[in-house]
Structure formats: structure tokens, C-alpha cells
Amino acid sequence: MTITHFSFPTPIQFGAGARRNVGPHLQKLGLKRPLIVTDKALAALPLLAEFLGHLQGLEVAVFSGVVGNPTCSQVMAGADAYREHQAEGVIGLGGGAALDVAKVVGVAATHEGNILEYVWDHPQVRPIVNALPYFVAVPTTSGTGSEVGRSSVVSEDDTHLKRVVFSPKILAQVVFADPELTFGLPxxxxxxxxxxxxxxxxxxxxxxxxxxxxxxxxxxxxxxxxxxxxxxxxxxxxxxxxxxxxxxxxxxxxxxxxxxxxxxxxxxxxxxxxxxxxxxxxxxxxxxxxxxxxxxxxxxxxxxxxxxxxxxxxxxxxxxxxxxxxxxxxxxxxxxxxxxxxxxxxxxxxxxxxxxxxxxxxxxxxxxxxxxxxxxx
CATH class of the missing domain: 1.20.1090.10 (Dehydroquinate synthase-like - alpha domain)
Known part of the structure; x- marks a missing residue:
């Protein structure tokens, strides 16, 4: 399978091996310090180590605090990790939960307040006004399609109610859709x-x-x-x-x-x-x-x-x-x-x-x- 490039509207690189293009793409843009946002289970698999091998030359940090259904506290912890690493961009690697968190880690890292204050139906919803970190999405499941979505669904930690941050600004700049990453799914x-x-x-x-x-x-x-x-x-x-x-x-x-x-x-x-x-x-x-x-x-x-x-x-x-x-x-x-x-x-x-x-x-x-x-x- 060859890698196909198309946009709808997000630029997408689709095909076996697309994951290998993430590192060269970021280096071409001069982005050297990405934060990978992924989930705890995936972080323990060989998949992550293999993916890191394609990011040679980059100073990479990994936030693997996504567990189960994504929560607001996971987003805020990811934002802390972003700032601690002095990151220049976010790589979302995983299924829908990891990608939903990854899409708004940059919002929380560059804006004041809790991510809950940016959900679309908050009584005093905060606007996303600051420039967001460069974000690329690398899906490892075929379900939510979160990699091409303009919304992030995260749950309140106490009530478990799902809340939605909606904005075209949180769309990935590029999606690297590599079906080989789904081979290991049970x-x-x-x-x-x-x-x-x-x-x-x-x-x-x-x-x-x-x-x-x-x-x-x-x-x-x-x-x-x-x-x-x-x-x-x-x-x-x-x-x-x-x-x-x-x-x-x-x-x-x-x-x-x-x-x-x-x-x-x-x-x-x-x-x-x-x-x-x-x-x-x-x-x-x-x-x-x-x-x-x-x-x-x-x-x-x-x-x-x-x-x-x-x-x-x-x-x-x-x-x-x-x-x-x-x-x-x-x-x-x-x-x-x-x-x-x-x-x-x-x-x-x-x-x-x-x-x-x-x-x-x-x-x-x-x-x-x-x-x-x-x-x-």
C-alpha cells in the first residue's frame, strides 16, 4: 500500500507506514520538542517504543496519563507535562480517549483556567484566543475518528458527565493514519x-x-x-x-x-x-x-x-x-x-x-x- 495524501479539510497521510513520516514532518517545521499524549495501556506496549524509534533527532517527552474514558483532570495533567517539557507541539497517539485529551492539552497549556471552562455550553464559556501548539494525530484504533474531529469529549471527574470542547482551532494540523498501528488490537x-x-x-x-x-x-x-x-x-x-x-x-x-x-x-x-x-x-x-x-x-x-x-x-x-x-x-x-x-x-x-x-x-x-x-x- 502506498501512502496517499488528501485533505478533508485536515491534511491526511493515509497508508501503511505513515507513522514513519511524523518525525521528518516535525523536523522540517523546526519543531524539536514534542510531547506525546497517549494512554497508559498503549505506553506499555512495543508499539510506543517502535514509534519513538521513528522520532530520532527530536527531544521527546511522553505523557501517558490517559486511563479509561478521558477526564478533565487528565487534560490538566497533560498541560502540566507540556509546560514542564517546554514542548513545542503535541503528538496524539492512541484511540479516541488519548486523541480527545491530546486535542485540548494545548488549549489548557496556553490558556488560563480549567478545561471545563472551555466547553461549549459553559455559562461563561472562555474563548480560545491564544495560538495553540502544533498538533498532529496518529490514531491506533478505528472507531471514534477523533483524529479528524473538531471537538474533544472529556468527562467531569466527579459526575462522569461527558462535556464537549468544540472549535475548529483544535483540529489536527496533520493526521498520520497508519492502519498497521491497529494490527495489535485484541x-x-x-x-x-x-x-x-x-x-x-x-x-x-x-x-x-x-x-x-x-x-x-x-x-x-x-x-x-x-x-x-x-x-x-x-x-x-x-x-x-x-x-x-x-x-x-x-x-x-x-x-x-x-x-x-x-x-x-x-x-x-x-x-x-x-x-x-x-x-x-x-x-x-x-x-x-x-x-x-x-x-x-x-x-x-x-x-x-x-x-x-x-x-x-x-x-x-x-x-x-x-x-x-x-x-x-x-x-x-x-x-x-x-x-x-x-x-x-x-x-x-x-x-x-x-x-x-x-x-x-x-x-x-x-x-x-x-x-x-x-x-x-
Missing amino acids: PHITAATGMDALTHNIESYLSPAYHPLCDGIALEGTRIAAAALLTAVREPHNLQARSDMMMASMMGAIAFQKDLGAVHACAHALGAVCDLHHGLANALMIDTVLAWNQAAVPAKFDELAHVCQVAGGGPAFVPWLRQLKQELGIATGLAAHGVKPEHLPRLVEIACADICHQTNPRPCTAVDFEALFRAAM
């Missing part, structure tokens, strides 16, 4: 992140917002993910399948500027209350929510079935999703993942407050959310 992580990418594309397409450009991207992203995900799980070193999933992940993140839906509102609640992995939470809810949505937009379900080559048209699409989850080894039912009936009131409360369901194809009330969570148990 099957269950490949499955969960892959379902995240698929959910982004599907929910973006189903959103009633008017954005034909995103509709086209979302449908093609759905087609690519549907064809590649099972192979990526079963054949982890299949370069074509891994490449397709990395592309579908980026396409989903580009498409969901059109907005998402009730699957994500439920997933965000499950992350806050039960600390579920975001991709897994989407996977656990998607068939239940889509079965409820189908009557509202049957023609769109026909189109989804068509691009996924599902025989039987729209009515067969949700059963196909359930079968895919089974083949991916994702245990069905929220109860199998530690969700209990006593969690329901808080889950419903958070889902109702989540902005994502405002662009669900079918209006969703608290009663509806409770019914959806119960149906998914």
Missing part, C-alpha cells in the same frame, strides 16, 4: 471500536438535519465498514480490512457534523453511569434504538440495507445488525455488562439531557428512553 477492541465507526455513519445518515454532503459520506462509510469489520476482527493482520476500517472511522467522524441520534445519547449515559467503553455502549444499544426508529424513516433503512448488501431491504437491516454483533462476539444485553435496573433512573436522566437525541429521526422522551434501556437489558 478482537474485542476491534469489534467495539468498529461498531463505533459503523454507528457514527448510520446515525449521521439517519439524522433529519439537511446535509447531503454528509449523507453521501455516511452511506459510503457504512458500506465500507459493513464489508470490512468482520474480516478485521477475524484476520487482525489483514491490511485491506484494517485500512478500510480506519477510513470508515474517519468518514463517520466527518459525517457526524450533521449530528447523531438516540443511540449516542444512550451510549453517553452508559459511559457516565456504568463506565462502559463508548464503542461497546453504542453496539449494545444500536439495534434496539434503530428498531424503534425504523418506522419514522423506512426509505433510509432501505438505502442502508442496500449499501450493506442486506437481502430483504429495510425490514431486514436491524436483524442483520444483530447477527453481525453475534458474529463479532459482542455479548448482547446490558445486564451482561454490569448494567442493573437501579441504574435506569440516572441513565434516563442523562440520556434526556444529551444533545444528540435532538437529531434522532424520531422524538425521544424520558418514557421512550426508559423503554429503550429496558428493552436492551
Whole structure:
């Protein structure tokens, strides 16, 4: 595979070996002291040591304080590490959590106050006014597509509620998308992140917002993910399948500027209350929510079935999703993942407050959310 260069709008270097271009790219710009922001688990793997080998000639520091779902305190600790290293730029290396933290470490390092004061719905939201450090993103999973997103989702440390910093200023200057970096992912992580990418594309397409450009991207992203995900799980070193999933992940993140839906509102609640992995939470809810949505937009379900080559048209699409989850080894039912009936009131409360369901194809009330969570148990 050759490395392809394109922009949409972020400049992207895509292909096997793209990670080797990070060091030369920074050196060409005269940036010698980058801070790598990554997660604790990845920092212990040979992947990080191999990546550092491609950064010869640079004075590199590593912040590996990202653990689980990203939090505001992790961002602030990363900003401290940035200042201590007297860094000149940030390299985000990892999955969605590490990249979400990496995108706003530079904001916290160059601005006053806590990163929570920069979330879009803060009552006295602070503007991002100072120049931000040079930021490049190197994804190691194919799920969130955070590397091409203009938002960072971080949780409050005390309430675990997800908050969003949104600004085109936090977009990566360059993305180095190397599918070889996903070869070492365990099957269950490949499955969960892959379902995240698929959910982004599907929910973006189903959103009633008017954005034909995103509709086209979302449908093609759905087609690519549907064809590649099972192979990526079963054949982890299949370069074509891994490449397709990395592309579908980026396409989903580009498409969901059109907005998402009730699957994500439920997933965000499950992350806050039960600390579920975001991709897994989407996977656990998607068939239940889509079965409820189908009557509202049957023609769109026909189109989804068509691009996924599902025989039987729209009515067969949700059963196909359930079968895919089974083949991916994702245990069905929220109860199998530690969700209990006593969690329901808080889950419903958070889902109702989540902005994502405002662009669900079918209006969703608290009663509806409770019914959806119960149906998914």
C-alpha cells in the first residue's frame, strides 16, 4: 500500500507506514520538542517504543496519563507535562480517549483556567484566543475518528458527565493514519471500536438535519465498514480490512457534523453511569434504538440495507445488525455488562439531557428512553 495524501479539510497521510513520516514532518517545521499524549495501556506496549524509534533527532517527552474514558483532570495533567517539557507541539497517539485529551492539552497549556471552562455550553464559556501548539494525530484504533474531529469529549471527574470542547482551532494540523498501528488490537477492541465507526455513519445518515454532503459520506462509510469489520476482527493482520476500517472511522467522524441520534445519547449515559467503553455502549444499544426508529424513516433503512448488501431491504437491516454483533462476539444485553435496573433512573436522566437525541429521526422522551434501556437489558 502506498501512502496517499488528501485533505478533508485536515491534511491526511493515509497508508501503511505513515507513522514513519511524523518525525521528518516535525523536523522540517523546526519543531524539536514534542510531547506525546497517549494512554497508559498503549505506553506499555512495543508499539510506543517502535514509534519513538521513528522520532530520532527530536527531544521527546511522553505523557501517558490517559486511563479509561478521558477526564478533565487528565487534560490538566497533560498541560502540566507540556509546560514542564517546554514542548513545542503535541503528538496524539492512541484511540479516541488519548486523541480527545491530546486535542485540548494545548488549549489548557496556553490558556488560563480549567478545561471545563472551555466547553461549549459553559455559562461563561472562555474563548480560545491564544495560538495553540502544533498538533498532529496518529490514531491506533478505528472507531471514534477523533483524529479528524473538531471537538474533544472529556468527562467531569466527579459526575462522569461527558462535556464537549468544540472549535475548529483544535483540529489536527496533520493526521498520520497508519492502519498497521491497529494490527495489535485484541478482537474485542476491534469489534467495539468498529461498531463505533459503523454507528457514527448510520446515525449521521439517519439524522433529519439537511446535509447531503454528509449523507453521501455516511452511506459510503457504512458500506465500507459493513464489508470490512468482520474480516478485521477475524484476520487482525489483514491490511485491506484494517485500512478500510480506519477510513470508515474517519468518514463517520466527518459525517457526524450533521449530528447523531438516540443511540449516542444512550451510549453517553452508559459511559457516565456504568463506565462502559463508548464503542461497546453504542453496539449494545444500536439495534434496539434503530428498531424503534425504523418506522419514522423506512426509505433510509432501505438505502442502508442496500449499501450493506442486506437481502430483504429495510425490514431486514436491524436483524442483520444483530447477527453481525453475534458474529463479532459482542455479548448482547446490558445486564451482561454490569448494567442493573437501579441504574435506569440516572441513565434516563442523562440520556434526556444529551444533545444528540435532538437529531434522532424520531422524538425521544424520558418514557421512550426508559423503554429503550429496558428493552436492551
